[in-house]
Amino acid sequence: MDANRRRYRCPLCGKQTLFFLRPDTEVRNLPVKCKTCGKEVVVNISPSLSH
């Protein structure tokens, strides 16, 4: 397991890991459907360049 990656969990139920992120991952308006709660969320993630 790459220590630089972290899990992006569903913001609604907090149980399902939707995908993995790198520190420089950038996501804009990505619709992802959670298998656990069955709802779709739109994900926006800015790369954490400050770290």
Ligand SMILES: [Zn+2]
């Ligand atoms: Zn969920």
